Amino acid sequence: MVTAYLKSRDIPLLLVFLPLLLFPVIFFLYHLPWESLLYGLLLYTCAALALISWDIIRFLETHRKLCQATNSVVDSLSALPEPRDQIAQDYQHLLNLLSEEKRRLVSDWDIRLSDINEYYTLWAHQIKTPIAAMDLVLQTARDGLDVQGSAELAE
Template sequence: MKATVTTMRYLWAYLRQRKWIFLLFILFGVILCTVYRLYHLEWGPAFYTLIVMLAIGVPVCLIDCYYYCKRIKQVELLKKQAVLHIGELPRPSGVLEQNYQEIIRLLESRCQDTERAARESRERANSYYTLWNHQIKTPISAIRLLAESGGLNRQNVEQELLKIEQYVSMGLEYQRLDQPNDLSFQSHDLEHLVKQVLKKIAPLFIYKNISLRLGNLHAVVLTDEKWLCFILEQVLTNAVKYTAAGSVSLSLDPQAPNTLCIEDTGIGIRPEDLPRVFDWGYTGYNGRLDKRSTGIGLALCRQAAQLLGHRIEITSTPGIGTLVKLDLSRDPLEVE
C-alpha cells in the first residue's frame, strides 16, 4: 500500500512537472482535427496520425517518467542521509538543474566550513577551560595551605589573589573575543594605561624583586582601553614570570613613536620556539619547564591586537632576554 501511494505521488509530480508538454501535445491534436474538419478531409489519415503520435509519445513519456522518478528517489534518499555531506547528486537534466546543483555544492561547502570552525572552537574552548580549571586551583590551594599552616601574610595572599584575578580575567576575555561587541575606540594617554596595569601587577614585581624601568611613554593612542590593558597585563606578567633576576623596561621605540617596547632580562626564547609563540596552546621549551604554562596568553594577545588593529611581535635571545614590540598605530577613525 505504501509503495502504491509513493508511486502515485511520483506520477503526480511527473505530470505536474511535464504538464505543458502534455498540453502542447493535446493542442497539436486539436489543431490537426480542426484543420481536417475545416477542409472537409477524411478522418482516417487524422486518426492514423494521432495513433502514430501516441505510439511514439507514450513510450517516450514512460521512459522519461521512469528516469524522473528515479532521480526523485535518489534525491529523497540523499535528503535522508544528508547531514553535512550530500553525496553524489543525480546527473543534471539541463543547464538550469546543473546550476542548482552547483549552488547546492557551494552551500554544502559553506556549511562544512562553518561546522568545522564551530567544532574547532568547541574543542579549543574545552581544552582552554580544562587548563583554566587546573590553573585556578593552584593559587586557591596555595592560599588554603598558607591558612592551614598559619603562614598567611599580605604579600603572599596578594600574589595568589592576583593570579586568581588574572585567570578569571583571561576566561572572560576569551569568551568576549569571539563576539567583540563592546569595543570603544577612544584616544588614551599611553603612560596612564601602562601605569594602571603596573599598579595592578605590582605584587609580582615585589615578590620576585624585579626592578622596573620606565622610559618615554608620552603618546596618545587610539585604542580600546580594556583590551589594550589586557594585552599589556599578559605581556608584563610573562616578562616577570620568566625573569629570575634583573629588570623589565618599557619605553616607546625612538624609531617608531607609536610602538611600545617591553624588554626583560629573562631566560629568553629558543629560536625554534619563537615562530610559534603566538600559536594556540603552544608552550615551547620554557612552557614545559613551567608546568602551569598553557600557551594561551600570547595567543589571546595576538587575537586581541588584531581586533584593535594593532600589531605585536617578539624577538628574543636565550639567556639574555626578550623584546616585545606592540605597534599601536592604526588607520585614523572618527572619534566622538
C-alpha cells in the same frame, strides 16, 4: 507522484497534446478525409505515449535516486544522481555551496569549542595554585595556633 510529474511537465505535455486538438479542426475546415486523420492521430498518439512513458520512467528513476540520496547524504553529495539539465546542475551547485558552508561553520564551531575548553582548562589549572597556597597558609596558621595554644596550656 502522478501529480508531481504532471506539474513538472505541464508545458511539454500541453505541446504534445495540442496537435490532437488542432489536426481535427484543420481537417474539418479543409474537408479532408477523416480516415487519414484518424490514422495520423493514431500514429502520433502511439509515439507520444511511448515518449511520455519513457519520460515518466526517467522521472521516477531520478525521484528514486534522490529519495535514496536523502537517506544516505550526511557529509557528501556524491550520492546524488547526475544532473540532466542546466537547472539540475544549478541546484547541485547550490547544494555544494551549502555543504561547503556547513563544513566551514562546523569547523569554526569546533575551533571555538576547543578554544573554550582550553581556556577553562587553563583557568582551572591556574586557580589551583592560589587555592593550594591559601590552604597551605591556613594549615600553617592552624599549626601555629595549635603550637601556641599548647604552649599556653603547658604554662
